[in-house]
Amino acid sequence: MSPRTTTDSVLVTGAALLGEDLRDVLVLDGVIAAIADAGTLAADPRAADVRHVDGTGLVLLPGLVDLHTHLREPGREDAETVLSGTRAAAAGGFTAVHAMANTTPVADTAGVVEQVWRLGRDAGWVDVFPVGAVSVGLEGTQLAELGAMATSAARVRVFSDDGKCVHDPVLMRRALEYVKAFDGVVAQHAQEPRLTEGAQMHEGVVSAEIGLRGWPAVAEEAIIARDVLLAEHVGSRLHVCHLSTAGSVEIIRWAKSRGLPVTAEVTPHHLFLTDEHARGYDPVFKVNPPLRTEADVEAVRAGLADGTIDIVATDHAPHSREDKDCEWDAAAFGMTGLETAVGVVQAAMVDTGRMTWADVARVMSANPARIGRVDEGPTAQGRPLAVGEPANLTLIDPAVRAVVVPREQATQSENSPYRGAELPGRVVATFLRGRATVLDARPVAPAGATAFDGADA
Numbered sequence: 531m532s533p534r535t536t537t538d539s540v541l542v543t544g545a546a547l548l549g550e551d552l553r554d555v556l557v558l559d560g561v562i563a564a565i566a567d568a569g570t571l572a573a574d575p576r577a578a579d580v581r582h583v584d585g586t587g588l589v590l591l592p593g594l595v596d597l598h599t600h601l602r603e604p605g606r607e608d609a610e611t612v613l614s615g616t617r618a619a620a621a622g623g624f625t626a627v628h629a630m631a632n633t634t635p636v637a638d639t640a641g642v643v644e645q646v647w648r649l650g651r652d653a654g655w656v657d658v659f660p661v662g663a664v665s666v667g668l669e670g671t672q673l674a675e676l677g678a679m680a681t682s683a684a685r686v687r688v689f690s691d692d693g694k695c696v697h698d699p700v701l702m703r704r705a706l707e708y709v710k711a712f713d714g715v716v717a718q719h720a721q722e723p724r725l726t727e728g729a730q731m732h733e734g735v736v737s738a739e740i741g742l743r744g745w746p747a748v749a750e751e752a753i754i755a756r757d758v759l760l761a762e763h764v765g766s767r768l769h770v771c772h773l774s775t776a777g778s779v780e781i782i783r784w785a786k787s788r789g790l791p792v793t794a795e796v797t798p799h800h801l802f803l804t805d806e807h808a809r810g811y812d813p814v815f816k817v818n819p820p821l822r823t824e825a826d827v828e829a830v831r832a833g834l835a836d837g838t839i840d841i842v843a844t845d846h847a848p849h850s851r852e853d854k855d856c857e858w859d860a861a862a863f864g865m866t867g868l869e870t871a872v873g874v875v876q877a878a879m880v881d882t883g884r885m886t887w888a889d890v891a892r893v894m895s896a897n898p899a900r901i902g903r904v905d906e907g908p909t910a911q912g913r914p915l916a917v918g919e920p921a922n923l924t925l926i927d928p929a930v931r932a933v934v935v936p937r938e939q940a941t942q943s944e945n946s947p948y949r950g951a952e953l954p955g956r957v958v959a960t961f962l963r964g965r966a967t968v969l970d971a972r973p974v975a976p977a978g979a980t981a982f983d984g985a986d987a
């Protein structure tokens with residue numbers, strides 16, 4: 531037998547496939563080679579010289595795919611880098627992330643998206659798919675070079691001014707028309723700017739009581755309604771970022787009932803936290819869109835469970851201490867999320883009986899990969915757990931509960947709203963095309979990961 535490089539071969543035994551039947555899964559050279567009843571594949575001669583991972587008590591999911599991550603590089607390496615952010619992603623069970631465009635400089639040219647794509651490839655923790663800006667400098671006036679980004683080495687398919695709303699309806703219409711040429715999608719940060727000037731938190735009972743300027747639900751819903759109608763008019767794909775209100779769920783439900791190509795995401799924090807957390811004036815709970823009410827949380831949970839909301843995306847938004855450890859009004863919007871996403875989704879959706887682990891695989895792997903158009907080819911993400919597919923795998927221990935300690939996370943920033951809270955769902959192992967990026971719940975440095983091979987696509 532010829533010697534095999536075993537770094538991308540592994541045998542996982544006795545894991546609950548999608549939380550259901552107990553199976554052995556054999557991965558050879560980065561590809562799923564066999565799936566069989568638990569206890570049968572250890573005897574397979576092909577498994578003799580590969581690493582064995584005991585999956586007893588663990589749930590096996592396809593590698594998670596995040597459609598909405600802020601990696602902060604270039605420009606804010608004091609908060610996160612592609613290296614630290616992708617290591618955090620692997621620790622959270624992800625094998626791919628889409629990197630948002632609100633960097634400095636903005637990812638609005640082929641040059642910047644290729645830079646981020648290369649940094650991701652060289653880091654080796656997860657596949658990094660750069661998101662391209664819709665407008666030059668996120669300024670909302672001039673369309674960025676969408677075509678050049680789409681045809682660059684980064685092959686951009688998702689375009690977003692996230693952090694800012696594409697407010698001008700003419701610009702939004704042009705972007706929707708333009709991306710049709712390469713099957714792209716415009717991901718909108720839905721925030722009517724005039725209705726949210728100076729806004730600090732959700733507009734409602736709590737904001738009135740504690741005296742912080744409110745961000746009304748209608749400021750989100752008005753833009754979503756407009757964009758759904760524009761997407762219908764143009765016949766193009768629209769994706770709604772971090773939807774957060776009951777009314778937004780209703781608009782998406784209506785759009786889908788008309789058969790429109792509209793998709794929507796919800797974050798773990800909007801599935802789990804409410805505006806009540808603002809009462810302590812701790813800016814770790816300051817986020818855009820803001821944490822909403824109990825009724826909104828109930829509506830987004832129901833919308834995710836019934837398929838109205840297509841995906842969970844983290845909106846991992848790391849911020850430096852100087853931007854977050856200050857009084858509420860001065861603090862930046864955003865919270866980290868990559869390393870707590872699985873636990874929060876388990877707590878909000880699985881442990882409450884609203885979703886199965888197979889549903890989690892759909893909303894955190896298959897659907898985001900399909901929306902981002904990264905689900906085809908030899909490096910496809912979000913594929914089913916089946917023989918012949920790339921071995922992107924995540925092993926989760928749903929029985930372990932652990933207290934969140936931001937300082938111990940892989941992300942460089944400490945603005946986790948779950949600090950000191952106990953969450954279920956530990957990520958025990960992550961495999962990127964068969965290579966372990968996390969083992970025994972700890973990141974494993976990719977061998978030669980920082981070496982640059984010079985062979986650009």
Ligand SMILES: NC(=O)N[C@@H](CC(=O)O)C(=O)O
Binds near residue numbers: 819
């Ligand atoms: N979500 C946030 O509160 N902040 C994001 C921007 C964004 O997602 O809109 C950031 O870049 O910090």
Ligand SMILES: [Zn+2]
Binds near residue numbers: 771819
């Ligand atoms: Zn946003």
Ligand SMILES: [Zn+2]
Binds near residue numbers: 598600692693
């Ligand atoms: Zn964002």
